[in-house]
Amino acid sequence: MNLSVDISEKIIYRHIRKIEILVYILFSTYIPVNYGVGYLLFYINTIHKSKYLDSILDLYSLFIFGIYIWIIYIYRLKIKKAAEPVYLIKSNEKNGFTYPxxxxxxxxxxxxxxxxxxxxFDMYGLTGYELIPVYLFFVATILWFVLIFGTLYRSIGKRKLIGVEILASIGFSVGYLGGMFISSFFYIVFTVTWLFSGIYLFLENERDTHHE
Amino acid sequence: MNDDRDFNEIVGDDLYSSGIRTGILIGLYGINKITFTELLVSTGLPKSSLYSHLKFLNEMKYVTVKTELTLRRPMTFIRITETGKEKVRNYFVIIEKYRRNKETEPDR
Structure with a gap:
């Protein structure tokens, strides 16, 4: 049984690593690219600032975040499905695979x-409640991070975190918390570290594949 | 009696008796399809050995092996079939039964 578990773990581990690469690259580029496009579309090309501009921007953000959340959800399902067999075999073992x-x-x-x-709240100009969705969003994003990366990092119990994964975790913590509470510029830390981690893992994966 | 039948099924089955074949099938159960190169890299098996294991799995209709054109180059894809999935599910059931029996078994 050990050989079969070992072989299946190796196959699944490599598959999860590929999903991880996509997660890093997509998450680090999706929001900045879309906000860049939004800025070009709605500000630079708008000579006379329309009174509806803020509402249009809110709808645009809602659309962008809607797709973002949906992508996260699909990735989580993919990781969970891929790791399920190892979980089923090792669920009773000490230090085995566990879901968050x-x-x-x-x-x-x-x-x-x-x-x-x-x-x-933005569209109807309701004041005094703005912080409720901000805090909700903050708590939910932190939980998402624990959920996605808990599933990702703990997907195969015996493997250790590698350098770029630790870098990505630090990048998220510093970038997201800093961006939320100190200055928007901190989001750059998040983007840069995740993009670096994604490209690094992608090149490593390509090198292994072509080496054979 | 039932346990003996399960045990005989594992011992007598050409799939379950090989850890590598079972491992490949369990891995495919989670991810559905993989390219030959990816499988070769992830398992670390010699090419000839992997070929023979895939040939067996293909003949037993547990997987399909097809070369397809992709944007980069032709690639060989290995996909798990419904029969293959059923075989993995059966394996999980037997393992679970074995585990439960072991837990309820009185200490000797």
Whole structure:
């Protein structure tokens, strides 16, 4: 049984690593690229600032975040499905594979409500409630991070975190917390570290594949 | 009696008796398809050995092996079939039963 578990783990581990590469590259580029496009579309090309511009921007953000959340959800399902067989075999073993105990659907719902509430308050100009969706969004994103990367990092119990994964975790913590509470410029830390981790792992994967 | 039948199924089955074949099938159960090169790199098996294991799995209709044109180059894809999935599920059931029996077995 050990040989079969070892072989299946190796296959699944490599597959998960490929998903991880996509997660790093996509997450680090998706929001900055879309905000860049939004800026070009709505500000640079708008000579007379329309009174509806803020509402249009809110709808645009809602659309961008909607797709973002959906992509995260699909990735999580993919990782979970890939790692399921190893979990089934090793579930009773000490130090074996374990799923994080957070309910993914619940976090998904909180994240979605936060984004919709935020757009709703902005569109109807309701003041005094702005911080509610911000905090909801913040809590949900942190939970998502634990959920996605808990699943990703702990997907195969015996493997250790590698350097770029530690860098990505630090990049997320510093970039996201800093961006949320100190200055938007901190988001750059998140983008740069994740892009670096993604490209590094992609090149490593390509090198291994062509080496054979 | 049932346990003996399960045990005989594992021992007597050409798939279960080979850890490599079982491992490949369990791995494919989670990811559905993989290219030959990816499988070769991830398992670290010699090419000839992997060929023979895939040939067996293909003949037993547990996987399909097809060369397809992709944007980069032609690639050989290995996909798990429904029969293959059923075989893995059966393996999980037997392992689970074995585990439960072991837990309930009185200490000797």
């Amino acid at each position: 105990m957070i309910n993914g659907n619940l976090v998904f719902l909180i994240l979605l409500i936060a984004v919709i509430l935020s757009a709703f």
